[in-house]
Amino acid sequence: MYDSKPIITCMRPLLFTLFTLFSSAVQATDIATIQHAAQQWLDISLANSTGVPSYKLSKIDNRLQLAPCKQYDVSLPSGYRLLGNTMLRIQCVDGASWGINLPVKVSLLVTYYVAARPLSANQEVGSGDVIAQQGDLGALPGSVILDPVQAIGRTLNTAVAAGKPLRQEMLRASMVIQQNQKVRIIYRDNGIEVANEGIAMNNAAEGQSVRVRINNSRQMVQGIATATGNVDVSN
Numbered sequence: 001m002y003d004s005k006p007i008i009t010c011m012r013p014l015l016f017t018l019f020t021l022f023s024s025a026v027q028a029t030d031i032a033t034i035q036h037a038a039q040q041w042l043d044i045s046l047a048n049s050t051g052v053p054s055y056k057l058s059k060i061d062n063r064l065q066l067a068p069c070k071q072y073d074v075s076l077p078s079g080y081r082l083l084g085n086t087m088l089r090i091q092c093v094d095g096a097s098w099g100i101n102l103p104v105k106v107s108l109l110v111t112y113y114v115a116a117r118p119l120s121a122n123q124e125v126g127s128g129d130v131i132a133q134q135g136d137l138g139a140l141p142g143s144v145i146l147d148p149v150q151a152i153g154r155t156l157n158t159a160v161a162a163g164k165p166l167r168q169e170m171l172r173a174s175m176v177i178q179q180n181q182k183v184r185i186i187y188r189d190n191g192i193e194v195a196n197e198g199i200a201m202n203n204a205a206e207g208q209s210v211r212v213r214i215n216n217s218r219q220m221v222q223g224i225a226t227a228t229g230n231v232d233v234s235n
Helices: 005-046
Strands: 052-057 071-075 084-094 099-115 130-136 154-156 171-173 175-177 182-189 192-200 209-214 220-225 231-234
Touching (some): 005 084, 182 209
Parallel strands (some): 182 231
Antiparallel strands (some): 071 084, 154 171, 182 192, 209 220
16 A cells, blocks of 8 residues: 655645745845835935935845735834934734834934134124035034024124134024114004104123113113114004
8 A cells, every 4th residue: 555654745835935935035035125115214304405415224134034915004203313324113013012112323414614814703794704615514513604694794702713613502693782872762552653762781692682771861672683773663
């Protein structure tokens, strides 16, 4: 009589090998899909960035065992920004409940501004005092000046060496009103405008509060300094 046992015994290793290969192929496809979802999210998120974006996304280990998933959610974890060495959080939101973190390096080529020459503290920055440079925003101070309008006409709090980046905290608005200066006071109330004159009691930059003593009077008023050096008093 023909004995079928040897055939069954020989088929078991083959079936196990085929199952293992099939499982590995499915797993590799899932990993590739996750990687693609992360790339799509980065492309969309960086599309409207200032400057020219690029990124280097880490590879997910193909040995990672993840349950099948129909839909992924990609996000930036709390406390991270989409710049420099950062992290993406990828979670399955349909089909399983796993989540993984994926490191990524994001670069952003921007034009920023540096001191064209040595600049001293309390110096007002002019158009000839700044020069454009290009670099990766991820390697620069977060407050670096990207628009010369943010620097020109402002006053430096500290000295800046030639070639060093200008940063927002280095600058303050120039004073438009000096203490004891004669100023024009503009009263505005329900569309009615009345002008008067007085003496400023303190220095003030545009947008700052200033106290004014009205001429030929002890009366004091408080208003907001404007770019033209007037004091705006509105009810």
